[in-house]
Amino acid sequence: MMRVDLPDGRRLDVEVEGPEGGLPLVYHHGAPGAAVLYRPLVDAAARHGLRIVTYARPGYGRSDAAPGRVVADAARDTAAVLDALGLGDFVTVGWSGGGPHALACATVLAGRCMAAATLGGVAPYTAEGLDWTAGMGADNIEEFGAAVSGEPALTEYLRAQEEVLGRVTGAEVADALGDLVSEVDRRQLTGGFADYLAESFRIAVTAGIAGWRDDDLAFIRKWGFDLRGGCPVAVWQGDQDRMVPYAHGRWLAANVPGARAHLLPGHGHLSLFGLVDEVLDDLVAGRA
Structure with a gap:
């Protein structure tokens, strides 16, 4: 790293x-x-001639916090990271809470961002x-209820969760997520994927809950960009998702102009990682 x-x-x-x-x-x-790499995603990217770049958003891991950030700020951070690495045009994928940040790149960096997927x-x-x-x-209903109540309530809620995620192992991650995990997602939470997710959680809260708190607050504020006028976007969503419900994917598919909708019966939130080759096939084919 x-x-x-x-x-x-x-x-x-x-x-x-x-x-x-x-x-x-x-x-x-x-x-x-x-900023943790999931090996099957790295390998799938390489098969498509893609080089993975991932960064920890402000406040996660050792990344410096940026209190008050909005979702659109992720586009500026992405551009700055790519500039520092000497890289130009790119494609992007955002999973879960990363989805809005991929959409920010698709819109704010339209012209440099060639395609995006959520x-x-x-x-x-x-x-x-x-x-x-x-x-x-x-758990998510309680978490975002706290976010709507304000930063102090959200901070109190997340600090209690920090203790669990800060030491979670791959074998424990399914139980730690509780009823956020549908049956199809529980089947995904084994082996290397469970270890990847647990490692990402542990590193995320290394320096506390600032990144998580600022993400949640950014989600419920205005995002700072218009969903119209961006590069080609694909929306992937499962109907068994208890973390980000199916209705979110349907709304995005209907409201991001020209979005390619992949609304999948029988899939959840985590099981979409089993489709990385299909996601990248579609992403590369859909480039502007």
């Missing part, structure tokens, strides 16, 4: 892997999450016609 200096003086944790000269694939992790990505909290928490597991 490397640390990249940004023009404003902040530093972010960054991981890069893949073929030299490959088109950069910027992967935006979930919330909470960190996997179980969150829709705007203010989305018209969307009951945002309907279908979520109880």
